[in-house]
Amino acid sequence: MHINEERLWNRINELGEIGRSENGGLNRFSFTDEERQAKELIKKYMAEAGLSVREDEIGNVFGKMDGKNPNGKTVLIGSHIDTVLNGGKFDGAVGVLSGIEVLQTLNEKGITTENPLEVVAFTDEEGARFSTGLLGSEAYIGDLTYNDLADNTDNNGISIAEAMINQGYDPTNLASVKADANSIKCYLEVHIEQGKVLESKNVPVGLVTGIAGLRWLKIKINGEAGHAGTTPMALRKDPLAAAVEIIHRVEQLAKEQEQTVMTVGQFIVNPGGINVIPSNVEFTIDIRDLSEALLDQLVTQINNMTHNICAKREVTLEVENLHSVSGVDCSAEVYQSIQTTIEDKGIEVVKLPSGAIHDAMVIGKITDIGMIFLRTKDGISHTSEEWCEKEDVSMGAQVLLGSVIKLAANSFVQHG
Ligand SMILES: [Zn+2]
Structure with a gap:
């Protein structure tokens, strides 16, 4: 037919x-x-x-x-x-x-x-x-x-x-x-x-x-603004450098799973000057997978990983759970x-x-x-x-x- x-x-x-x-x-x-x-x-x-x-x-x-x-x-x-x-x-x-x-x-x-x-x-x-x-x-x-x-x-x-x-x-x-x-x-x-x-x-x-269900996270990292020319690398608390490390890990973490996809779709740098070490950055992570258990586990892993990276770099961190769909x-x-x-x-x-x-x-x-x-x-x-x-x-x-x-x-x- x-x-x-x-x-x-x-x-x-x-x-x-x-x-x-x-x-x-x-x-x-x-x-x-x-x-x-x-x-x-x-x-x-x-x-x-x-x-x-x-x-x-x-x-x-x-x-x-x-x-x-x-x-x-x-x-x-x-x-x-x-x-x-x-x-x-x-x-x-x-x-x-x-x-x-x-x-x-x-x-x-x-x-x-x-x-x-x-x-x-x-x-x-x-x-x-x-x-x-x-x-x-x-x-x-x-x-x-x-x-x-x-x-x-x-x-x-x-x-x-x-x-x-x-x-x-x-x-x-x-x-x-x-x-x-x-x-x-x-x-x-x-x-x-x-x-x-x-x-x-x-x-x-x-x-x-x-x-797939999803989790949306908002991550805010506070560092210390400074002069790009006068602040030696060792003395910086650069929130953007921390964020880049985190985002790289997020991508790796997604690739280690079978079907998980993760996306950083929003990113804000403050104050955003070419010659200024940023004072803070904000970004989102969109995480999707069929398994609820895996989604929860990944959120925990991301939380731990971001805390470790931020502690190492002496910047402070706020993680907000924006949205969750089963x-x-x-x-x-x-x-x-x-x-x-x-x-x-x-x-x-x-x-x-x-x-x-x-x-x-x-x-x-x-x-x-x-x-x-x-x-x-x-x-x-x-x-x-x-x-x-x-x-x-x-x-x-x-x-x-x-x-x-x-x-x-x-x-x-x-x-x-
Ligand atoms: Zn449609």
């Missing part, structure tokens, strides 16, 4: 015109007219696919196909259709449109699965407007409060709640958005890899092992169904973790999840340059179709 490659590709391109900016990229921020237009187009596609369409009070759009078994748990497929500033047309959109394509294909072939199937486009995954993200999926699992909507504002001081009211939603009615976890069998998401692993392995699709493993049954489908197509199974956060991570708190990654040209995303080949998009949907058929063949809601 084959999905309709042309239809899927045409929809990616049609949706990929909504919110196009002068820079060539897409601006589809949450609760804007561009996002509304995109949602209406998604609803039209869902209707064409023969699905029953609904939108909830946070703006998640659903298209459902009944199963043979009225008590069957739903196999949910989704992603998002909002974008970052000047974003690409594949990130998120490809997951939603692949889901619709799979259900439309089944409908056209006259196939009704045992379990119900549902596609969802979650609201505000990227968080580009309100610096939040994952709003739709968090509301769906009941993890979002009215205060979250009232407290976060965009650059114009408009809160999420106000923006919602302006678009006709009721921000006080989050209770109606929360899903009955017991009615969902699993959640599948097709997404662009946003990295170079699949490209380097020369495969169109990849099997995601899990979504990772989620993909579930065995979903994982297996994707793996078998990829193998059946004669494609080498490349297993990789997701270093980026996705709606699947949130949904993973209430049900089994699985993800299929698509080869991404040069690993580039979040720009207008973002690109997936048509055949790869098609293969992703084809693997999704095979996985969904396997997963939707059984399982019942437990009553009483």
Whole structure:
């Protein structure tokens, strides 16, 4: 059974015109007219696919196909259709449109699965407007409060709640958005890899092992400012020299692990004069891995290592834990169904973790999840340059179709 490659590709391109900016990229921020237009187009596609369409009070759009078994748990497929500033047309959109394509294909072939199937486009995954993200999926699992909507504002001081009211939603009615976890069998998401692993392995699709958790640290080192010409090397307390040593160790520490990635993405030097030994420096470390235990262990190691280096150099140190997110493993049954489908197509199974956060991570708190990654040209995303080949998009949907058929063949809601 084959999905309709042309239809899927045409929809990616049609949706990929909504919110196009002068820079060539897409601006589809949450609760804007561009996002509304995109949602209406998604609803039209869902209707064409023969699905029953609904939108909830946070703006998640659903298209459902009944199963043979009225008590069957739903196999949910989704992603998002909002974008970052000047974003690409594949990130998120490809997951939603692949889901619709799979259900439309089944409908056209006259196939009704045992379990119900549902596609969802979650609201505000990227968080580009309100610096939040994952709003739709968090509301769906009941993890979002009215205060979250009232407290976060965009650059114009408009809160999420106000923006919602302006678009006709009721921000006080989050209770109606929360899903009955017991009615969902699993959640599948097709997404662009946003990295170079699949490209380097020369495969169109990849099997995601899990979504990495993260730790963000902020490190501040205080030394002693001084004249660059008159302070002998032996008498210096240079915080930048200490930081460089630490950052070098951070890189080594990451490389010693199997899959851990660590990044220093922000760095401030004060006062920042060409002829002044710095008085203090501040930098961040982003640490990601699938294993929570390893993440905690690495944070402890970094703490010890930075303390030792700073003590040796007679500079003082402050370490702040900025942010912590738990990772989620993909579930065995979903994982297996994707793996078998990829193998059946004669494609080498490349297993990789997701270093980026996705709606699947949130949904993973209430049900089994699985993800299929698509080869991404040069690993580039979040720009207008973002690109997936048509055949790869098609293969992703084809693997999704095979996985969904396997997963939707059984399982019942437990009553009483
Ligand atoms: Zn995305």
